[in-house]
Amino acid sequence: MTGFSPAEASTPDTFAPVEIGLHGVRKRFSDQVAVDGISLNVHEGEFFSVLGPSGCGKTTVLRMIAGFVDPDEGRIELDGNDMVGVPPYRRDVNTVFQSYALFPHMSVWDNVAYGLKRKKVRGAELEKRVGEHLELVRLAQFAKRRPAQLSGGQQQRVAIARALAAGPRLLLLDEPLGALDAKLRKELQIELMRIQREVGTTFLYVTHDQEEALVLSHRIAVMNAGKIEQVGYPEDVYERPATRFVAGFIGTSNILDAEVSGVDGGFVALTAPGAVNLRAKFAGGVSRGRKVAATVRPEKVHLFDEAAEPPTGWCVLRGVVQDVVYTGVSTQFVVGTPGGELVAFVQNAQRIDDAGAPGQPVRMAWDPEFTVLLESSDG
Amino acid sequence: MKRRPWALGAVVAVVFLFLYAPIAWLAIASFNSSRSLSRISGFSLQWYEELADDSRVFGSLRLSLQLALSSAVIATVIGTLAAFGLRRAFPGRGLWTVLLSLPLVVPEVVMGVAMLGFFVKLAGVPLGFGALLFAHVAFSLSFVVVVVRSRVSGMDARMEEAAADLGASPFVVFRTVTLPLVAPAVVAGAAFAFLLSFDDVVISSYLTGVGSTTLPVFVYAQASKRGISPEIVALSTLMVTATALLLIIGVVVASWRARRAGSTAKLAG
Numbered sequence: 001m002t003g004f005s006p007a008e009a010s011t012p013d014t015f016a017p018v019e020i021g022l023h024g025v026r027k028r029f030s031d032q033v034a035v036d037g038i039s040l041n042v043h044e045g046e047f048f049s050v051l052g053p054s055g056c057g058k059t060t061v062l063r064m065i066a067g068f069v070d071p072d073e074g075r076i077e078l079d080g081n082d083m084v085g086v087p088p089y090r091r092d093v094n095t096v097f098q099s100y101a102l103f104p105h106m107s108v109w110d111n112v113a114y115g116l117k118r119k120k121v122r123g124a125e126l127e128k129r130v131g132e133h134l135e136l137v138r139l140a141q142f143a144k145r146r147p148a149q150l151s152g153g154q155q156q157r158v159a160i161a162r163a164l165a166a167g168p169r170l171l172l173l174d175e176p177l178g179a180l181d182a183k184l185r186k187e188l189q190i191e192l193m194r195i196q197r198e199v200g201t202t203f204l205y206v207t208h209d210q211e212e213a214l215v216l217s218h219r220i221a222v223m224n225a226g227k228i229e230q231v232g233y234p235e236d237v238y239e240r241p242a243t244r245f246v247a248g249f250i251g252t253s254n255i256l257d258a259e260v261s262g263v264d265g266g267f268v269a270l271t272a273p274g275a276v277n278l279r280a281k282f283a284g285g286v287s288r289g290r291k292v293a294a295t296v297r298p299e300k301v302h303l304f305d306e307a308a309e310p311p312t313g314w315c316v317l318r319g320v321v322q323d324v325v326y327t328g329v330s331t332q333f334v335v336g337t338p339g340g341e342l343v344a345f346v347q348n349a350q351r352i353d354d355a356g357a358p359g360q361p362v363r364m365a366w367d368p369e370f371t372v373l374l375e376s377s378d379g
Numbered sequence: 380m381k382r383r384p385w386a387l388g389a390v391v392a393v394v395f396l397f398l399y400a401p402i403a404w405l406a407i408a409s410f411n412s413s414r415s416l417s418r419i420s421g422f423s424l425q426w427y428e429e430l431a432d433d434s435r436v437f438g439s440l441r442l443s444l445q446l447a448l449s450s451a452v453i454a455t456v457i458g459t460l461a462a463f464g465l466r467r468a469f470p471g472r473g474l475w476t477v478l479l480s481l482p483l484v485v486p487e488v489v490m491g492v493a494m495l496g497f498f499v500k501l502a503g504v505p506l507g508f509g510a511l512l513f514a515h516v517a518f519s520l521s522f523v524v525v526v527v528r529s530r531v532s533g534m535d536a537r538m539e540e541a542a543a544d545l546g547a548s549p550f551v552v553f554r555t556v557t558l559p560l561v562a563p564a565v566v567a568g569a570a571f572a573f574l575l576s577f578d579d580v581v582i583s584s585y586l587t588g589v590g591s592t593t594l595p596v597f598v599y600a601q602a603s604k605r606g607i608s609p610e611i612v613a614l615s616t617l618m619v620t621a622t623a624l625l626l627i628i629g630v631v632v633a634s635w636r637a638r639r640a641g642s643t644a645k646l647a648g
Binding site: 066067068087088089090093094095097099101102103104105114115118119162163166 | 535537538540541542543544545546547548551555556559560
């Protein structure tokens with residue numbers, strides 16, 4: 001997919017053995033391909049997120065691992081055993097649904113006990129394990145209530161306790177916080193991290209919320225249109241996006257069309273309209289004259305007026321301030337340049353007073369370390 | 380605008396009077412000591428005693444109960460299965476759904492003629508219990524399907540997936556999740572079917588045989604032949620009381636269940 005990025009290299013096997021492995025998994029629904037041949041390894045004890053826009057196939061991946069949907073092609077291995085064709089009730093995998101899917105006719109206690117009862121856990125052992133899991137999600141005092149008598153956040157915690165109590169090898173979470181409001185979502189994110197640390201179970205978390213994925217995960221797989229675009233640590237996918245899609249989907253990226261003019265030491269020299277000394281770190285796979293996209297995150301970009309001089313060696317791009325949006329912590333500057341409109345986030349602690357007004361000419365500058373090279377277009 | 384609570388109260392009182400006065404009169408008249416229906420002359424249980432001596436009444440009552448019970452059971456089983464069948468997508472599902480509910484809007488007189496023509500004249504089912512059973516199952520089936528289907532299709536399929544996910548085999552999923560969630564609608568559908576059968580006059584009147592008359596048909600026949608006799612009034616009072624009791628039990632059970640299940644167990648009927 002890409003010739004420059006360290007996407008493959010950023011999938012290190014620092015975790016315990018592979019717990020769930022997907023190999024060339026493909027799924028097609030009547031008129032469209034939902035999952036287009038993906039391969040993925042999740043390690044034991046990991047908090048792994050599958051991140052992508054709605055309709056990218058991430059929920060189908062999760063439902064195939066749970067056993068609700070069978071793939072057309074490929075293998076899904078749990079601890080090395082192929083699970084394709086094994087019904088959901090014989091898989092050591094449990095799911096937390098976005099809609100909670102709690103049993104309304106049972107108490108909270110009975111909901112949490114449901115999976116244990118199916119495993120023939122009875123008597124004191126049952127009491128103990130249900131009690132432990134209600135403690136884990138801090139709902140012990142609500143054991144006798146019905147789900148309908150709880151708030152949305154509490155219901156989702158019951159769903160987590162219910163899925164974990166069954167003692168899965170792998171916990172699947174399908175946008176579990178999607179139905180909650182922003183504040184509650186933040187609280188439950190912290191709660192989820194704590195729970196995962198405490199129980200140590202592998203979590204496979206599906207979400208369309210990039211911030212949630214960055215906050216929660218050990219590693220992230222970014223999906224688009226049925227394919228995996230990049231797998232890596234949160235820092236990897238944010239700082240070193242492997243594709244234009246990843247660069248645009250996670251956070252904001254400035255993208256400049258550029259052409260390789262040579263390799264200079266550890267850097268690739270680039271030419272682009274209005275740019276001076278545009279460079280990126282050399283990562284192989286480039287040749288003179290090749291068309292590329294040079295991207296840089298808005299918070300890496302500094303603004304300089306005519307009086308100030310950017311540090312030597314930095315990439316510089318001339319432009320005119322078009323819009324200034326004050327957001328409290330930082331100010332967003334939209335700058336018109338020969339390569340299009342670019343954005344800079346400037347921390348208000350270090351903001352230059354007179355670089356503010358629309359219409360003012362400025363120079364955008366950044367350390368070439370932060371320039372990321374991508375394919376010139378997604379095609 | 381000035382509120383007038385007494386005005387609202389008066390309207391409500393008139394409406395309820397309108398609804399219940401005839402029934403109340405029926406009950407009072409059944410305890411009248413004279414044969415007259417327009418003049419109350421004293422308290423007496425004689426019409427009930429005469430009723431108790433009338434073997435035709437008990438024969439009709441037994442037939443009506445047997446018929447209502449068996450047609451309700453059969454219609455509930457078939458109707459519930461149909462409601463589950465209509466849950467999955469298959470070609471022509473819309474058409475089948477419409478076909479299953481069409482009998483709800485066909486005039487009863489027409490249904491009666493059709494049932495007589497088909498079951499008795501064409502298929503040769505003898506008049507009486509057999510013909511009545513076929514007909515009652517046929518017309519109460521639609522009601523069961525409509526009531527159960529509304530519950531089944533409103534059920535979150537994720538709930539059953541969650542049960543399977545937690546290790547329940549398809550049978551256990553059905554027993555522990557699907558059935559308990561659908562049960563209120565099945566019970567409501569069965570009660571509906573029972574009452575429809577027990578109350579039916581029009582269709583049944585085409586199909587009753589010699590010596591096998593349902594209770595409503597018996598009442599209607601007596602009333603139209605001899606006018607409204609005090610025995611018929613007493614019998615009608617008993618029927619109203621029984622039906623009302625059934626309804627009250629249903630409402631009490633439903634609200635008790637609803638309280639236990641939070642707000643989720645709404646009775647569909």
